[in-house]
Amino acid sequence: MNNTWVLVANASEARLFNLIKSDLERVKSFSHDESRMKGEDLASDRPGAYQSDVNREGHGSYAEPTNPKEHEKDRFARELADILNKARSENQFNELVIVASPHFHGLINQHLDDESSKKVSHHIEKDYTQVEDGDMLEILLPYLRPYLKE
Structure with a gap:
């Protein structure tokens, strides 16, 4: 099977396309x-607090190790990368084009395995998730032209 998949994603939504002939x-x-949720809605409550020995003055709070919103973005990137890794291992695509906002693009790349990373033939660091399916090919045409089959 000789085909190209196109992932169009941002931190809260993604669409996966198969490039077939010229569609x-x-x-x-x-x-x-x-x-999409606010950080405070993702965290269970405020950070825990501590107090030093009874005889010594001192107290404070524990800082959250990761921003909850950033954690969710990373979780979604990992989920998408796992899907792509599995599809690659099942030979569902030969080439992969990733279209994502720059930061989220980097998160996806971190979670792709080595073999899947080798299949990425083009990186487009733009957020086109608001583009309708019917208009997507026209928007991406300058990048996808080498993959189009007549």
């Missing part, structure tokens, strides 16, 4: 609502 066919859509 993009949606394979699947993904949503991660937690990435």
Whole structure:
């Protein structure tokens, strides 16, 4: 099978397309609502507090090790990368084009395995998640032209 998949994503939603001849066919859509939530809604409560020995003055609070919102973005990136890694191992695509906002693009790249990373033929650091499916090919045409089959 000789085909190209195109992942269009940001931290809260993603669409996976298969480039067939000169058309993009949606394979699947993904949503991660937690990435849209406010940080304080994601954390269980305020940071824990501590007090030093009774005879000594001192107290403070523990800082959160990671921002809850950033953690959710990373979780979604890992989920998408796991799907791509599995699909690559099942030979569902030969080439992969990743279209994502710069920061989220980096998160996805961190979670792709080595073999899947080798399949990425083009990186587009833009957020095109608001583009309608029917308009996606036209928007991405300058990047996808080498992969189009007549």
